[in-house]
Amino acid sequence: MSRIPSTIIVHGGAGDIPESRVPLKIAGVKRAVRAGFTRLALNGNVLDAVEAAINVMELDAAFNAGYGSVLTSKGEVEQDALIIKGSDLNAGAVGEIKHLLHPISLARVVLEKTPHTFIVGSGAEEIALEQGMTLVSNESLIAPPAREALQSYLNNEAAGTNELGNEKGTVGAVAINEKGEIAAATSTGGITGKLPGRIGDTPIIGGGTFCNDSICGASATGLGEAIMRANLTSRIAHLIENGTPASTAISAGLQFMTDKIPEADGGVIAITKTGEVGFQFNSHRMSWAYVQNNELHYGIEHGEDNIEPL
Template identity: 50%
Template sequence: MEPILIVHGGAGDITEARVPGKFTGVKKAVREGFKVLSDGGSVLDAVEKAVCSMELDDNFNAGYGSVLNIEGYIEMEASIMHGKDLKAGCCTLIKGIMHPISVARRVMEKTNHTFLGGENAMEFARRENFELLPPDSLITENAKRALEEFKENQKKGVDTTFARTELDKTEPNGTGTVGAVAIDREGNIAVATSTGGITGKVAGRIGDTPILGAGTYADNEIGGVSTTGHGETLMRFNAAQRILQKISCHNMSAQEATEAALKEMTARLVGTGGAITIDKKGQIGIYFTSKRMAWAYIKGNELHYGINAGEDFSENTTEK
């Protein structure tokens, strides 16, 4: 099996001005994650590394640069899963920690549980010696402006149910939920997803990202999926699991399954989204019903990336 790593940096109405930053970020993340695989590291290490890279980049809505809730502070969430034994770690309502994805992995490896949230998740992180940053240290000026715009639209009576979905994920601060899927030479699959949620969300709101089967799922016998987009829609449709079901029960390729499931989701529930998929054969699926989704993958000596529908740029992995 040829090792593969694929990442996404969020789906939504990404403006042309934000495209270069998106490309730089996803290409950097996929290179860092793939290096872990090529150096003999585990798929878990690879997807965590890729997501950590994007959690440090304010082009994305995860870690630094996460969007603000209606109260003006950040609440983040993440999940990670290993397809070999179906072990997983999820966390939500995380505050002041640069890498929620690492908290999720620690939940998987250091507890007998799968999902921790709120103050108990924060207490767990403290015990595990995660650095707790000042409350405003992850807040960017762009995130502040996005919340101000959200509140102004509310005052004007603008319906924010879906209208702000893409803005929350990607505009005007150019951010987006992040995720990574990897498969190694032995066919082991891992998935990681991390987000700051949606601008103007009610404090305590939980999205699809930390929910297994909605935002993240990995199973060596089928494949792995990470999703992005309107969280409520992805949750209600159980998007990641729907994609894998189409692979396992309907004999679809990774691409066919990803495309079919997301089209069905948007047709039925209106909300848009995207997903990246790798099946057990090492086939790749990339699709989104939103205007744009930043993605990149490495397979062999080629790095592929894109952001618009039908787009696929490539470069040699030895290029800078």
């Protein structure tokens, strides 16, 4: 059996990303994937790797996670996150988080410190306090682009357009080590203008995030309602399990979703049990980056694959 190269891939969200934000997205996913790979190379811990990568993006206002999360119709941040360990399928998920900079780290606490899988709202934040995490004001999580996006949404609603925001900047990461252990994680602020209390696909296992060492790890971004209804990452994993190459499986899963739900779009990253990397999107753009064999690959446009030394 050939050696599995330690690998990590991240995405910074899909959608109608304007030209002005492209450099910020590219720089952010490159920083994140380097941080994640540094942790992966240090001790091979795949949970550490995906958490570290996502923590970087949760600090970056270019992404819809942590600081910079988009706002509900009432102007508040409400975040969802999920992290999964593929060896035993153990997972931690949180939803409706209003006072944490790093919801992915709280999701890991749920995985490692509780007997539960999915905890939401004040109950999840109480666990954060018990574990020594710092709660912050909701206001401190709001970046200027999020305010602008909500105002644009409200203006469109007043004009009768009433469409949810198009830039789904959800962040995600998947990592595999040389032993074939996989972890996957996703973190998001949701969709601009969502109703308070709405939970998206991100913390739904098999919806926005999937991980099983015998198949693959995957993280999705896009219209959460559609991703959940299509069981997108679970569908993609089933195709990979039956021999479909990773990127082909992702394209097929996205096509299924769009055929059933025409207004839907999005993207997915994945790593298979053999270390094969896959990424595809049917939205306008999706920022992504991965590290494998001492090379850093990245892109945001369709068909793009830029390479530079690690």
